Amino acid sequence: MRSVLPVTGRYPLQQTSGPSCPAHPAPQARHSKLRSSSQRLPASSGPCWLQKPGSDRKCSREQLHATRQSGLLDDEPTADLRDGKVQSGPDLSITLQGGLVLPNPFVIGSGPPGTNYAVMKKAFEEGWGAVIAKTVSVDSSKVVNVTPRYAKLKAPSNSREVIGWENIELISDRPLETMLDDFKRLKQEFPNRILIASIMEEYDKPAWEELISRCEDVGVDAFEVNFSCPHGMPERKMGMAMGQDCDILEEVCGWINNKATVPVWAKMTPNITDISFPARSALQSGCEGVSAINTITSVMGVNLDTLRPEPCVEGYTTPGGYSSKAVKPIALAKVMSIARIIKEEYAGGRDLSGIGGVETGRDAAEFILLGANTVQVCTGVMLHGYPMVKQLCGGLQAFMKQHDFSSIEDFRGSSLPFFTTHHELVRMQREAINAKKRARQGLASDADWSGDGFVKETESMVAN
Numbered sequence: 111m112r113s114v115l116p117v118t119g120r121y122p123l124q125q126t127s128g129p130s131c132p133a134h135p136a137p138q139a140r141h142s143k144l145r146s147s148s149q150r151l152p153a154s155s156g157p158c159w160l161q162k163p164g165s166d167r168k169c170s171r172e173q174l175h176a177t178r179q180s181g182l183l184d185d186e187p188t189a190d191l192r193d194g195k196v197q198s199g200p201d202l203s204i205t206l207q208g209g210l211v212l213p214n215p216f217v218i219g220s221g222p223p224g225t226n227y228a229v230m231k232k233a234f235e236e237g238w239g240a241v242i243a244k245t246v247s248v249d250s251s252k253v254v255n256v257t258p259r260y261a262k263l264k265a266p267s268n269s270r271e272v273i274g275w276e277n278i279e280l281i282s283d284r285p286l287e288t289m290l291d292d293f294k295r296l297k298q299e300f301p302n303r304i305l306i307a308s309i310m311e312e313y314d315k316p317a318w319e320e321l322i323s324r325c326e327d328v329g330v331d332a333f334e335v336n337f338s339c340p341h342g343m344p345e346r347k348m349g350m351a352m353g354q355d356c357d358i359l360e361e362v363c364g365w366i367n368n369k370a371t372v373p374v375w376a377k378m379t380p381n382i383t384d385i386s387f388p389a390r391s392a393l394q395s396g397c398e399g400v401s402a403i404n405t406i407t408s409v410m411g412v413n414l415d416t417l418r419p420e421p422c423v424e425g426y427t428t429p430g431g432y433s434s435k436a437v438k439p440i441a442l443a444k445v446m447s448i449a450r451i452i453k454e455e456y457a458g459g460r461d462l463s464g465i466g467g468v469e470t471g472r473d474a475a476e477f478i479l480l481g482a483n484t485v486q487v488c489t490g491v492m493l494h495g496y497p498m499v500k501q502l503c504g505g506l507q508a509f510m511k512q513h514d515f516s517s518i519e520d521f522r523g524s525s526l527p528f529f530t531t532h533h534e535l536v537r538m539q540r541e542a543i544n545a546k547k548r549a550r551q552g553l554a555s556d557a558d559w560s561g562d563g564f565v566k567e568t569e570s571m572v573a574n
């Protein structure tokens with residue numbers, strides 16, 4: 111039997127006893143759906159799909175520099191991708207609501223890696239499963255960016271390793287017409303690849319409708335609605351300001367879902383007490399999926415020489431959005447709570463895109479184990495470059511091979527049942543301690559002898 115939690119090996123895959131709290135029932139035997147032995151991968155570890163980075167491809171100087179900067183990807187296996195499909199090893203393809211088929215679950219998250227034709231083309235060429243473009247709105251002239259707009263947090267133990275990233279970048283400042291031309295060209299050149307438009311507007315129904323129909327006219331495959339950028343746009347009651355107000359969010363999602371003829375994902379802000387509320391509103395209003403998380407409101411730091419906060423523009427700053435490795439634990443918690451809603455209230459019939467600090471295939475595996483169908487990467491691409499998708503796929507396949515999983519659905523959501531309440535943790539621990547005590551004390555009565563534990567029970571009552 112394969113272990114879901116291999117670290118300790120304490121938890122069986124098909125746990126038969128567990129939390130008895132009605133809100134958190136014992137894990138279902140989800141893996142009864144696991145493929146039959148005839149469908150299993152061959153036991154031999156076909157080496158062709160696991161290659162060391164650098165063995166068969168050349169990196170640009172820029173990318174080599176970026177990779178060396180952290181050293182993080184040096185040991186990651188590299189998958190051979192064609193049109194985003196792995197050429198051997200476990201299958202990474204996924205099918206989403208609305209019939210969207212991705213060759214692999216790795217999606218470019220909205221931001222600098224999806225700002226224009228050149229970078230999105232590069233993403234498709236390198237093999238990304240889908241691209242979410244930088245967020246667009248109808249009137250880009252209202253969007254004015256500043257520089258510097260980024261600030262890094264570096265690991266104390268390695269000054270080259272970036273662990274946190276703040277940005278005060280707004281949505282796209284390129285004219286909508288220009289972005290639409292880029293989308294059209296990309297869909298003509300890559301008709302079978304998935305291009306998702308990230309959209310944002312004010313509380314203005316006609317503007318949303320215009321944005322949707324103009325994006326659909328150029329062939330985008332889906333929408334991600336940005337209800338979550340924490341800086342700049344809330345001043346116009348857009349982005350996070352909308353995503354924090356469930357009533358407005360539900361109303362706007364209603365407009366969007368009445369207009370859009372392709373799948374719609376609502377992108378959630380983590381800057382809210384309980385992310386399950388806006389997620390539920392979005393799903394109730396007909397969204398096919400939810401993405402989480404956008405960035406976390408942050409101030410990167412204060413310069414102790416100048417006494418000015420960073421990133422500093424003309425001596426001042428504004429709180430920005432935090433991303434990269436440091437946000438992954440927060441993102442996982444948010445994804446877990448949305449995954450539960452999708453599982454319990456929609457029988458799994460909605461999509462979930464996990465985002466936040468993903469840089470390796472194993473990071474992605476964690477999001478998928480908590481129920482995500484796709485995994486987005488934004489800051490990771492800014493640090494390591496587009497070719498990292500080969501290592502993301504290779505790393506994910508290595509994880510899958512370790513557990514004999516042959517598809518994403520084989521393990522998606524498998525770790526979700528292992529969350530319970532603190533109250534239940536206390537109860538289970540007390541029960542385990544009592545069981546150990548009983549075992550040490552021997553059997554209280556002859557009625558307690560069991561067939562399976564007979565030798566141990568005998569041993570527990572031996573004096574020497």
Ligand SMILES: Cc1cc2nc3c(=O)[nH]c(=O)nc-3n(C[C@H](O)[C@H](O)[C@H](O)COP(=O)(O)O)c2cc1C
Binds near residue numbers: 245279282336467
């Ligand atoms: C510089 C920068 C710009 C971003 N711009 C957008 C954006 O335009 N729209 C959006 O929905 N999210 C935007 N994001 C948020 C990312 O898509 C993502 O949700 C967040 O950064 C967490 O993922 P990561 O740790 O992989 O970057 C941006 C992030 C960064 C770092």
